Amino acid sequence: MSHSAAELAKYLEAGLSGNRSAQISGVASPERATASDLIYVDSERHLGRAEKSAASCILARPGTRAAGKTIIEVKDPKLAFAKAAVWLLPAAAPAPGVHSTAIVPPTARLGASVSISAYVVLEDGVEIGRNAIIEPFCFIGRGARIGDDCRLHPRVTLYAGARLGNRVEVHAGATIGSDGFGYVPGDGRQWKFPQIGSVEVGDDVEIGAGATIDRGSLESTVIGKGVKIDNLVHIAHNVNVGEHTVIAAQTGISGSSTLGKNVVVGGQVGIADHCTLEDGAVAGAQAGIPTGKIIRSGQTVWGTPARPLDRFKQQYAWFARLPELAARLRKLEDAQGNR
Amino acid sequence: MSHSAAELAKYLEAGLSGNRSAQISGVASPERATASDLIYVDSERHLGRAEKSAASCILARPGTRAAGKTIIEVKDPKLAFAKAAVWLLPAAAPAPGVHSTAIVPPTARLGASVSISAYVVLEDGVEIGRNAIIEPFCFIGRGARIGDDCRLHPRVTLYAGARLGNRVEVHAGATIGSDGFGYVPGDGRQWKFPQIGSVEVGDDVEIGAGATIDRGSLESTVIGKGVKIDNLVHIAHNVNVGEHTVIAAQTGISGSSTLGKNVVVGGQVGIADHCTLEDGAVAGAQAGIPTGKIIRSGQTVWGTPARPLDRFKQQYAWFARLPELAARLRKLEDAQGNR
Amino acid sequence: MSHSAAELAKYLEAGLSGNRSAQISGVASPERATASDLIYVDSERHLGRAEKSAASCILARPGTRAAGKTIIEVKDPKLAFAKAAVWLLPAAAPAPGVHSTAIVPPTARLGASVSISAYVVLEDGVEIGRNAIIEPFCFIGRGARIGDDCRLHPRVTLYAGARLGNRVEVHAGATIGSDGFGYVPGDGRQWKFPQIGSVEVGDDVEIGAGATIDRGSLESTVIGKGVKIDNLVHIAHNVNVGEHTVIAAQTGISGSSTLGKNVVVGGQVGIADHCTLEDGAVAGAQAGIPTGKIIRSGQTVWGTPARPLDRFKQQYAWFARLPELAARLRKLEDAQGNR
DSSP, rough: OOOOHHHHHHHHTTOOOEEOOOOEEEETTTOOTTEEEEEESSSSSHHHHHHHHSOOOOEEEETOOOOEEHHHEEEEHHHHHHHHHHHOOOOOOOOSSSSSBOOOOTTOOOOOEEEEOOTTEOTTTTTTTTTEEEETTTTTTTOOEOOOOOOOHHHHOOOOOOOEOOOOOEEHHHTEEEEEEOOEEEEEEEEEOOOOOEEEOOOTTEEEOOEEEESSSSSEEEOOOOEOOOOOOOEEETTTETTTOOOOOTTTOOOOOOOTTEEETTTTOOOTOOOOTTTTOEETTOEEEEOOEEOOOOOOEETTTEEEEHHHHHHHHHHHHHHHHHHHHHHHHHHHHHH | EEEHHHHHHHHHHEEEEEEETTTEEOOTTTTTOTTEEEEEEGGGGHHHHHSSOSSEEEEEOOOOOOOTTTTEOSSEEEEEHHHHHHHHHHOOOOOOOOOTTOOOOTTOOOOOTTTEEEOOOOOTOOOEETTEEEEETOOOOOEEOTTTTTTEETTTTOOOOOOSSSSEHHHHHOEEEEEOOOEETTTTTTOOOOOEEEEETTOOEEEOOEEEEEOOOSSSSEEETTEEEOTEEOOOOOOEEEOOEEEEEEEEEEETTTTTOOOOTTTEEEEEEEEEEEEEOEEEETTTEEETTTEOOOOOTTTTTTEEEEHHHHHHHHHHTTHHHHHHHHHHHHHHHTT | OOOOOOHHHHTTTEEESOOTTTOOOOOOTTTOTTTTEEEESSSSHHHHHHHHHHHHHEEEEOOOOOTEEEEOOOHHHHHHHHHHHHHOOOOOOSSSSOOTTTTOOOOOOOOOOOOOOOTTOOOTTTOOTOEEOOOOEEEETTTTTEEETHHHHHHHHEEETOOOOSSSSSSSTTTEEEEEEEEEEEEEEEEOOOOOOOOEOOOTOOOOOOOOEEEEEESSEEEEEOOOOOOEEEEEEOOOOOOOOOOOTTTTEEOOEEETOOOEEEETTTOOOOOOOOOOEOTTTTTTTTTTTOOOTTOOEEEETTTEEHHHHHHHHHHTTTTHHHHHHHHHHHHHHHH
């Protein structure tokens, strides 16, 4: 499907300079663009790439000009590019319907226009909202609920009772609602603490490939609306993640920790149990946050054990100069010895 | 199913104070409990939560009293709660039988009362013990053996020849017996070292979602009985993990390392190859244990490279004071310069 | 299948001392070997193990002798052992053919002698090369291409358009071509940046169980030929990995980073976005390489933030002596105070 530059400018509530009827049907990087691909320029530095591009239409800051190009003028070109892509490129989706090999018990309730692919297994009492897409090898356990417009890529597993909101996208191989890791030692062995809580995922969440989110032990594990979780992230029982928080790949969050809204967690971060990251806190990649620690709103931390970024950098600068400090200390000692 | 407080006290070999016929049918946290849910109180501090709860029956230390509540008196309430939960709440299990879509070759041997769900694939010579539950999309490779009372959640993969003991529970998406990561460089490329050993998992082991346990190269990878492995843990070829050891999420153990009995490994720990963690050793979260290192029995280590916890804390305290130390050193130098 | 020592020596272009007609049908460690298993000795220190072994034939350095044993003389016994194993032990493979439960649309193109196992789903336009083996529960998305002689173990997922070269082996549960993790914040939420690039995997690559390789956003994610990727590794959008590079378990590589040829990356390493590791660079286990960092050709780094290994070791040695340095500083201060 193709749109004119004028239609796109209208959709983005943006100004336009150039050819109003330039046709746009895709998005691309400047180097890969054809005439009908939209590109964006985020800074003056990259304007040359855009000018050399075959693209006829560019998202750029107001006032930007490029010879022979149509400019759609926006304050945040990268954001506008992301919005335009959603509008121009609806995700390829299988046709609605239930494949003959899907196992759908009579107690399952399916919304209108759902797509249930081959080799999907639904257990008793499952509910799936309208327009949801369930790809092959997904398993939806007893009583689990999936909202409207969700997409589960191949081999996603929801354990019994797990609940997803609307417009949730879960990538291949993610597991939601597995038992938490809780044991009580006694009689020379480990006794499993009951892991019978639920897991609730809010609207507009995206969950990466291979990620695991455990059910609560006695309470619930809660993922707030708009949260974005990268590949191979682990979220333990009873964790609570606030709205629009972003968690990068391979991070692990231990039991009963709470993340506020708009928290940003880098990759491979380890958050121990019972921690609190207040709204807007930031944890740098590989940071390790010890048990019970509170990271204040808006604070950025790094290192293991995690500390405020400025402090960490200062300390680390001296760490790098330790051999020099030691030599200076030796020199003072020698001077004293010689006195 | 419901039990009386007296029956539960008998099962736990515990004292009882209050209503012997109070009925108990579940477990819960104090805040979520109904009258028939068992709760527990671990410390005086939490007694108020229990008193305000709707629960009629509380597991607590001997001598504890709460108005209107029946107390089952035990030395370790959390442990008793875990035991009671196992007794009160048998895991929901599919009915025995082999689903019509399961692929079971004539050479496979199935024990009595097994449950083989839809879309399970067994290869030649597989053996599965009695009462075992194999959920959808599990793949059991040629000659693999699964003991009695095991449960494999959806899409668990056992490569050819992998062996599980009795009462092993494996969560969704775990892989057992994949090839180890061993190569020999030569002629400008990497040659795969043979990965033809086996993997043996003992009784009462639990393995988390997405975990991977590689087969041995020429020897075996061995997981001792009672070991608990969290989500997304990686265990490499020829590793040997002793009985009742606990390994938290996202930890990786490299080739040929040996963990003793009752070792505790935190989350995101990295154990390099040929390490030894003796019985009862503890590795704190994110610790990095270098190649060949030996951690002595009962020792707790932290940091990368890992060192005894006390030593690490002392060193780290000075790390945090490095800017101060540097300033003090400068002051001494200035004083000397002025002399 | 059995070969004589003379045949093996010829295959390896090696010398031979002893019984030319000794029969060899397998490989093993010295302790597990039977008379017909080949073993190898890498150093004088291990010669005793070989002499005590039941094996009749040993790969060893030229001039090595062991009573009653046939010696095949090679410069690099471990490398020769790896090559011999490939020759002696072809991997067990399912018979060619397409299982009746596999879903193969008419638009899919299958090469000669492919093996498509039970419960495999191919989407439209998939191409699979000759002799390829696709095991149960694999999902190959629309238009994806798989080269000759590839092996996909159970439940591998290729998203639409992903491309594998020849002789690529992918272990259970790996995901190739999932959406990258890119968002643009705006209007109080996260907008998904388009993730429409491709992923291209070269010849002779091996990918570990549970690993995830994201597709490019607007460009491609590229894995060069001969690259070896361990279990649970994460590779983000637009990453470029050069030929024969080796990446150990649980490492994560963030968006748009570039690794050269023959790079060696240890386990649990974190490489932030837009980094460059030049040819032959080495990153030690758990190292953290910050955004935009360049690691020079042949350099070895360790620590977070990563620095040259020698420098790191020197700094760390002083870190361990910080309590001592602080005491010495105090002593100097006291001496000055007493003057």
